[in-house]
Amino acid sequence: MSNPAPFGQRPPALRVLDASVPATPILAGRVLLHEHSRFIPRQREAIDSDLGGVVMTGDNAETRAFKLRTEAGFTGTMLIDSAPYTTYAATEDEPFLLPKDQMFATLDDTLGFQKAAGASAALTPTGYIAPGASKPLKAVIRAAQRIERVDTVVTLPVDVTWLGNERVGQLIAACKRINQPKALVLVGQFDPLKYAKVIPANLRRVISDVEDMMMLRTDLAALDVMVHGALCAGIGVSSSVRHSVPPGERAAVNDPKGPVYPNVLMPELMCFKGAKGLANRYANTEPTTCLCEVCNGRGLDRFFRTDGETRVEAEDHNVLTWSTWVGEMAGYEGGPKRKSWWQEKCAAAINRYALENQRIGLSARRGFQPPPPLEAWATLPVS
Ligand SMILES: [Zn+2]
Known part of the structure:
Protein backbone atom coordinates (compact mmCIF):
# COMPACT_ATOMS: atom_id res chain seq x y z
CA MET A 1 0.00 0.00 0.00
CA SER A 2 1.44 3.36 -0.86
CA ASN A 3 0.41 6.79 0.29
CA PRO A 4 -0.59 9.40 -2.24
CA ALA A 5 1.49 12.57 -2.35
CA PRO A 6 -1.21 15.25 -2.43
CA PHE A 7 1.09 18.08 -1.48
CA GLY A 8 3.38 17.85 -4.49
CA GLN A 9 7.06 17.26 -4.07
CA ARG A 10 7.79 16.12 -0.57
CA PRO A 11 10.64 17.96 1.15
CA PRO A 12 13.36 15.64 2.45
CA ALA A 13 12.57 16.67 6.04
CA LEU A 14 9.21 14.89 5.98
CA ARG A 15 9.52 11.24 6.84
CA VAL A 16 6.25 9.61 5.86
CA LEU A 17 5.43 6.43 7.76
CA ASP A 18 3.69 3.91 5.52
CA ALA A 19 0.61 1.87 6.39
CA SER A 20 2.67 -1.05 7.70
CA VAL A 21 4.02 0.91 10.69
CA PRO A 22 1.71 0.05 13.63
CA ALA A 23 -0.06 2.87 15.44
CA THR A 24 0.01 1.26 18.89
CA PRO A 25 3.70 1.56 19.88
CA ILE A 26 3.94 5.08 18.42
CA LEU A 27 1.07 6.33 20.60
CA ALA A 28 1.57 4.26 23.77
CA GLY A 29 1.86 6.31 26.95
CA ARG A 30 1.48 9.72 25.28
CA VAL A 31 -0.76 12.64 26.18
CA LEU A 32 -1.11 14.76 23.05
CA LEU A 33 -2.05 18.41 22.70
CA HIS A 34 -5.19 18.79 20.57
CA GLU A 35 -4.39 21.97 18.62
CA HIS A 36 -6.68 24.10 16.49
CA SER A 37 -5.26 24.54 12.99
CA ARG A 38 -6.27 28.21 12.94
CA PHE A 39 -3.14 29.19 14.87
CA ILE A 40 -0.66 26.64 13.51
CA PRO A 41 2.06 26.08 12.25
CA ARG A 42 4.00 26.91 15.33
CA GLN A 43 6.27 24.57 17.17
CA ARG A 44 5.78 24.60 20.93
CA GLU A 45 8.75 24.16 23.24
CA ALA A 46 6.26 23.11 25.91
CA ILE A 47 5.51 19.76 24.22
CA ASP A 48 7.45 16.84 25.68
CA SER A 49 8.99 14.78 22.88
CA ASP A 50 8.96 11.51 24.86
CA LEU A 51 5.50 11.72 26.41
CA GLY A 52 3.61 14.23 24.25
CA GLY A 53 2.76 15.19 20.69
CA VAL A 54 0.09 17.02 18.70
CA VAL A 55 -3.36 16.31 17.31
CA MET A 56 -4.14 18.83 14.59
CA THR A 57 -7.80 19.65 14.11
CA GLY A 58 -10.00 22.29 12.50
CA ASP A 59 -10.29 23.61 8.94
CA ASN A 60 -7.61 22.35 6.57
CA ALA A 61 -6.07 20.33 9.38
CA GLU A 62 -4.09 18.24 6.89
CA THR A 63 -2.53 21.20 5.10
CA ARG A 64 -1.71 22.88 8.40
CA ALA A 65 -0.25 19.67 9.80
CA PHE A 66 1.92 19.34 6.69
CA LYS A 67 3.16 22.90 7.27
CA LEU A 68 3.87 22.15 10.92
CA ARG A 69 6.09 19.30 9.73
CA THR A 70 7.78 21.06 6.84
CA GLU A 71 7.83 24.79 7.69
CA ALA A 72 8.02 24.64 11.48
CA GLY A 73 10.08 21.43 11.45
CA PHE A 74 7.99 19.54 14.02
CA THR A 75 9.35 15.98 14.30
CA GLY A 76 7.24 14.69 17.21
CA THR A 77 4.23 12.41 17.27
CA MET A 78 1.26 13.84 15.41
CA LEU A 79 -2.31 12.85 14.51
CA ILE A 80 -4.66 14.68 12.18
CA ASP A 81 -8.29 14.90 13.28
CA SER A 82 -10.32 16.53 10.53
CA ALA A 83 -13.27 16.22 12.96
CA PRO A 84 -16.00 15.07 10.52
CA TYR A 85 -18.14 14.31 13.59
CA THR A 86 -18.68 18.05 14.09
CA THR A 87 -20.68 18.26 10.85
CA TYR A 88 -21.71 14.71 10.00
CA ALA A 89 -23.66 12.02 11.83
CA ALA A 90 -22.68 8.42 11.09
CA THR A 91 -25.33 6.35 9.29
CA GLU A 92 -25.76 2.64 8.82
CA ASP A 93 -24.66 2.95 5.18
CA GLU A 94 -21.95 5.54 5.63
CA PRO A 95 -20.32 5.49 9.06
CA PHE A 96 -17.33 7.44 7.72
CA LEU A 97 -17.34 10.81 5.96
CA LEU A 98 -15.32 10.47 2.77
CA PRO A 99 -14.48 13.50 0.63
CA LYS A 100 -17.33 14.26 -1.77
CA ASP A 101 -15.26 16.39 -4.11
CA GLN A 102 -13.13 13.46 -5.22
CA MET A 103 -14.64 10.73 -7.35
CA PHE A 104 -14.40 7.27 -5.83
CA ALA A 105 -12.47 8.40 -2.73
CA THR A 106 -11.97 5.42 -0.49
CA LEU A 107 -11.36 5.12 3.22
CA ASP A 108 -7.87 3.92 2.39
CA ASP A 109 -7.18 7.14 0.42
CA THR A 110 -8.38 9.26 3.34
CA LEU A 111 -6.13 7.44 5.80
CA GLY A 112 -3.18 7.59 3.38
CA PHE A 113 -3.75 11.31 2.87
CA GLN A 114 -3.24 11.94 6.61
CA LYS A 115 -0.02 9.95 6.56
CA ALA A 116 1.23 11.84 3.51
CA ALA A 117 0.61 15.08 5.41
CA GLY A 118 2.92 13.85 8.13
CA ALA A 119 0.62 12.05 10.60
CA SER A 120 2.28 9.36 12.73
CA ALA A 121 -0.88 7.22 12.56
CA ALA A 122 -4.24 7.67 10.81
CA LEU A 123 -7.67 8.36 12.34
CA THR A 124 -10.84 7.03 10.70
CA PRO A 125 -13.20 9.86 9.61
CA THR A 126 -16.07 8.50 11.72
CA GLY A 127 -19.27 10.54 11.92
CA TYR A 128 -21.01 11.45 15.18
CA ILE A 129 -22.66 8.44 16.82
CA ALA A 130 -25.97 9.81 18.09
CA PRO A 131 -27.73 8.68 21.32
CA GLY A 132 -28.66 5.02 20.97
CA ALA A 133 -27.58 4.89 17.30
CA SER A 134 -26.76 1.18 17.44
CA LYS A 135 -26.90 0.57 13.71
CA PRO A 136 -24.33 3.25 12.79
CA LEU A 137 -22.10 1.95 15.61
CA LYS A 138 -22.35 -1.58 14.22
CA ALA A 139 -21.50 -0.21 10.77
CA VAL A 140 -18.32 1.33 12.26
CA ILE A 141 -17.40 -2.09 13.70
CA ARG A 142 -17.95 -3.83 10.35
CA ALA A 143 -15.95 -1.18 8.48
CA ALA A 144 -13.13 -1.37 11.05
CA GLN A 145 -12.95 -5.13 10.64
CA ARG A 146 -12.28 -4.63 6.94
CA ILE A 147 -9.32 -2.27 7.48
CA GLU A 148 -6.12 -4.12 6.69
CA ARG A 149 -3.59 -1.41 7.53
CA VAL A 150 -2.07 -1.42 11.03
CA ASP A 151 -1.42 2.34 11.22
CA THR A 152 -5.05 3.21 11.91
CA VAL A 153 -6.97 4.31 14.98
CA VAL A 154 -10.75 3.95 14.85
CA THR A 155 -12.33 7.19 16.03
CA LEU A 156 -15.51 6.79 18.10
CA PRO A 157 -17.20 10.19 18.49
CA VAL A 158 -20.03 9.04 20.72
CA ASP A 159 -22.79 11.11 22.26
CA VAL A 160 -22.11 11.33 25.98
CA THR A 161 -25.33 9.37 26.67
CA TRP A 162 -23.44 6.26 25.51
CA LEU A 163 -21.62 6.46 28.85
CA GLY A 164 -24.87 6.34 30.82
CA ASN A 165 -25.78 3.14 32.69
CA GLU A 166 -28.23 2.07 29.98
CA ARG A 167 -25.75 2.08 27.12
CA VAL A 168 -22.26 1.68 28.53
CA GLY A 169 -22.35 -2.13 28.35
CA GLN A 170 -23.23 -1.97 24.67
CA LEU A 171 -20.43 0.53 24.05
CA ILE A 172 -17.89 -1.72 25.78
CA ALA A 173 -19.06 -4.74 23.75
CA ALA A 174 -18.73 -2.71 20.54
CA CYS A 175 -15.23 -1.49 21.41
CA LYS A 176 -14.14 -5.06 22.11
CA ARG A 177 -15.07 -6.05 18.57
CA ILE A 178 -12.65 -3.49 17.09
CA ASN A 179 -9.07 -4.74 16.96
CA GLN A 180 -7.43 -1.41 16.23
CA PRO A 181 -6.77 1.24 18.88
CA LYS A 182 -10.01 3.13 19.48
CA ALA A 183 -10.20 6.87 20.16
CA LEU A 184 -13.28 7.99 22.11
CA VAL A 185 -14.41 11.57 21.59
CA LEU A 186 -17.24 12.56 23.94
CA VAL A 187 -19.88 14.71 22.28
CA GLY A 188 -22.08 16.97 24.38
CA GLN A 189 -22.52 20.58 25.46
CA PHE A 190 -20.23 21.99 28.18
CA ASP A 191 -18.10 19.39 30.00
CA PRO A 192 -19.56 15.99 28.96
CA LEU A 193 -18.17 14.46 32.16
CA LYS A 194 -20.63 16.61 34.11
CA TYR A 195 -23.60 15.34 32.08
CA ALA A 196 -24.46 12.74 34.72
CA LYS A 197 -22.91 11.63 37.97
CA VAL A 198 -22.13 8.14 36.65
CA ILE A 199 -20.07 9.31 33.66
CA PRO A 200 -16.57 9.43 35.24
CA ALA A 201 -16.97 5.93 36.71
CA ASN A 202 -18.45 4.49 33.50
CA LEU A 203 -15.68 6.06 31.43
CA ARG A 204 -13.15 4.27 33.63
CA ARG A 205 -15.04 1.02 32.99
CA VAL A 206 -14.76 1.44 29.22
CA ILE A 207 -11.06 2.27 29.45
CA SER A 208 -10.14 -0.58 31.79
CA ASP A 209 -12.35 -3.26 30.19
CA VAL A 210 -11.14 -2.73 26.62
CA GLU A 211 -7.60 -2.94 25.30
CA ASP A 212 -6.00 -0.04 23.43
CA MET A 213 -8.57 2.61 24.24
CA MET A 214 -7.73 6.25 23.70
CA MET A 215 -9.59 9.42 24.54
CA LEU A 216 -9.17 12.55 22.46
CA ARG A 217 -10.37 16.13 22.73
CA THR A 218 -10.68 16.15 26.48
CA ASP A 219 -9.31 17.95 29.55
CA LEU A 220 -7.77 16.43 32.68
CA ALA A 221 -9.89 13.33 32.04
CA ALA A 222 -6.92 12.47 29.80
CA LEU A 223 -4.87 11.80 32.94
CA ASP A 224 -7.65 9.83 34.59
CA VAL A 225 -7.95 7.52 31.59
CA MET A 226 -4.16 7.13 31.28
CA VAL A 227 -3.97 6.16 34.94
CA HIS A 228 -6.69 3.56 34.32
CA GLY A 229 -5.02 1.90 31.38
CA ALA A 230 -5.65 3.98 28.25
CA LEU A 231 -3.15 3.71 25.42
CA CYS A 232 -3.00 7.43 24.69
CA ALA A 233 -5.04 10.59 25.24
CA GLY A 234 -5.36 14.15 23.97
CA ILE A 235 -6.00 17.38 25.87
CA GLY A 236 -7.58 20.28 24.00
CA VAL A 237 -5.63 23.52 23.77
CA SER A 238 -8.82 25.58 24.29
CA SER A 239 -12.28 24.80 25.63
CA SER A 240 -13.66 24.26 22.10
CA VAL A 241 -11.25 21.34 21.61
CA ARG A 242 -11.77 19.88 25.06
CA HIS A 243 -15.09 18.35 23.97
CA SER A 244 -17.28 18.38 20.86
CA VAL A 245 -20.90 19.27 20.19
CA PRO A 246 -23.33 17.37 17.92
CA PRO A 247 -23.53 18.35 14.23
CA GLY A 248 -25.76 21.37 13.74
CA GLU A 249 -25.28 22.63 17.29
CA ARG A 250 -23.08 25.47 18.42
CA ALA A 251 -21.03 25.19 21.56
CA ALA A 252 -23.03 26.96 24.27
CA VAL A 253 -20.99 29.60 26.07
CA ASN A 254 -21.92 31.89 28.91
CA ASP A 255 -21.42 35.09 26.93
CA PRO A 256 -21.58 34.29 23.19
CA LYS A 257 -21.05 37.88 22.03
CA GLY A 258 -18.37 38.80 24.54
CA PRO A 259 -14.61 38.73 23.99
CA VAL A 260 -12.82 35.41 24.35
CA TYR A 261 -10.25 35.22 27.12
CA PRO A 262 -7.82 32.36 27.70
ZN1 LIG B 1 2.79 28.67 34.61
Missing part, protein backbone atom coordinates in the same frame (compact mmCIF):
# COMPACT_ATOMS: atom_id res chain seq x y z
CA ASN A 263 -8.59 29.47 30.02
CA VAL A 264 -5.92 28.92 32.64
CA LEU A 265 -5.03 25.61 34.26
CA MET A 266 -4.66 26.15 38.00
CA PRO A 267 -1.71 24.03 39.15
CA GLU A 268 -2.83 23.66 42.77
CA LEU A 269 -6.57 23.40 42.18
CA MET A 270 -6.28 21.17 39.08
CA CYS A 271 -9.00 22.89 37.09
CA PHE A 272 -9.29 25.19 34.09
CA LYS A 273 -10.56 28.69 34.92
CA GLY A 274 -11.46 31.56 32.61
CA ALA A 275 -9.00 34.47 32.81
CA LYS A 276 -11.84 36.91 33.50
CA GLY A 277 -13.01 34.96 36.53
CA LEU A 278 -9.44 34.77 37.82
CA ALA A 279 -8.89 38.51 37.42
CA ASN A 280 -12.14 39.10 39.38
CA ARG A 281 -11.30 36.71 42.17
CA TYR A 282 -7.79 38.09 42.56
CA ALA A 283 -8.78 41.76 42.13
CA ASN A 284 -8.15 42.69 45.76
CA THR A 285 -5.54 40.19 46.78
CA GLU A 286 -2.24 38.54 45.86
CA PRO A 287 -2.88 36.14 42.98
CA THR A 288 -1.75 32.54 42.96
CA THR A 289 1.63 32.33 41.25
CA CYS A 290 3.15 29.64 39.04
CA LEU A 291 6.70 28.35 38.80
CA CYS A 292 6.51 26.88 35.28
CA GLU A 293 9.04 28.05 32.66
CA VAL A 294 6.60 30.49 31.10
CA CYS A 295 5.27 32.05 34.31
CA ASN A 296 8.52 32.04 36.25
CA GLY A 297 6.83 32.97 39.52
CA ARG A 298 4.37 35.48 38.06
CA GLY A 299 0.69 35.63 39.03
CA LEU A 300 -2.01 33.67 37.24
CA ASP A 301 -4.29 36.73 37.07
CA ARG A 302 -2.30 38.16 34.16
CA PHE A 303 -4.13 36.46 31.26
CA PHE A 304 -7.20 38.75 31.26
CA ARG A 305 -6.47 39.97 27.72
CA THR A 306 -7.63 38.98 24.25
CA ASP A 307 -4.40 39.34 22.22
CA GLY A 308 -2.69 36.35 20.58
CA GLU A 309 0.52 36.62 22.57
CA THR A 310 -1.35 36.33 25.87
CA ARG A 311 -3.39 33.42 24.53
CA VAL A 312 -0.25 31.50 23.49
CA GLU A 313 1.41 32.23 26.83
CA ALA A 314 -1.63 30.90 28.71
CA GLU A 315 -1.72 27.81 26.49
CA ASP A 316 1.99 27.14 27.03
CA HIS A 317 1.51 27.53 30.80
CA ASN A 318 -1.32 24.99 30.59
CA VAL A 319 0.72 22.52 28.54
CA LEU A 320 3.75 22.82 30.85
CA THR A 321 1.53 22.33 33.89
CA TRP A 322 -0.21 19.14 32.74
CA SER A 323 2.99 17.83 31.09
CA THR A 324 4.62 17.90 34.54
CA TRP A 325 1.78 15.70 35.80
CA VAL A 326 2.15 13.34 32.83
CA GLY A 327 5.86 13.10 33.67
CA GLU A 328 5.03 12.31 37.32
CA MET A 329 2.53 9.70 36.19
CA ALA A 330 5.08 8.06 33.88
CA GLY A 331 7.29 7.59 36.96
CA TYR A 332 4.77 5.05 38.27
CA GLU A 333 4.25 1.73 36.57
CA GLY A 334 0.67 1.25 35.39
CA GLY A 335 -1.43 -0.39 38.13
CA PRO A 336 -2.30 0.20 41.78
CA LYS A 337 0.56 2.60 42.59
CA ARG A 338 -0.21 4.87 39.66
CA LYS A 339 -3.91 4.82 40.58
CA SER A 340 -3.18 5.73 44.22
CA TRP A 341 -0.84 8.53 43.15
CA TRP A 342 -3.59 10.05 40.99
CA GLN A 343 -6.32 9.64 43.60
CA GLU A 344 -4.14 11.29 46.25
CA LYS A 345 -3.20 14.10 43.87
CA CYS A 346 -6.86 14.84 43.07
CA ALA A 347 -7.85 14.61 46.76
CA ALA A 348 -5.06 17.03 47.72
CA ALA A 349 -6.30 19.48 45.07
CA ILE A 350 -9.88 19.25 46.41
CA ASN A 351 -8.58 20.07 49.90
CA ARG A 352 -6.90 23.24 48.63
CA TYR A 353 -10.15 24.88 47.49
CA ALA A 354 -11.24 25.91 50.98
CA LEU A 355 -7.73 27.10 51.81
CA GLU A 356 -7.46 29.22 48.68
CA ASN A 357 -10.93 30.72 49.19
CA GLN A 358 -10.02 31.59 52.76
CA ARG A 359 -6.71 33.13 51.67
CA ILE A 360 -8.42 35.44 49.17
CA GLY A 361 -11.34 36.15 51.53
CA LEU A 362 -14.14 34.70 49.43
CA SER A 363 -16.97 32.42 50.46
CA ALA A 364 -17.20 28.94 48.91
CA ARG A 365 -20.02 30.28 46.74
CA ARG A 366 -18.14 33.29 45.35
CA GLY A 367 -14.69 31.70 45.35
CA PHE A 368 -13.40 28.54 43.65
CA GLN A 369 -15.52 25.40 43.49
CA PRO A 370 -14.09 22.00 42.59
CA PRO A 371 -15.41 20.57 39.31
CA PRO A 372 -17.53 17.42 39.89
CA PRO A 373 -15.25 15.17 37.75
CA LEU A 374 -12.25 16.10 39.93
CA GLU A 375 -14.29 15.17 43.00
CA ALA A 376 -15.14 11.85 41.34
CA TRP A 377 -11.47 11.11 40.57
CA ALA A 378 -10.57 11.92 44.17
CA THR A 379 -13.24 9.67 45.67
CA LEU A 380 -14.04 6.79 43.30
CA PRO A 381 -12.64 3.52 44.64
CA VAL A 382 -9.23 2.53 43.32
CA SER A 383 -9.94 -0.90 41.90
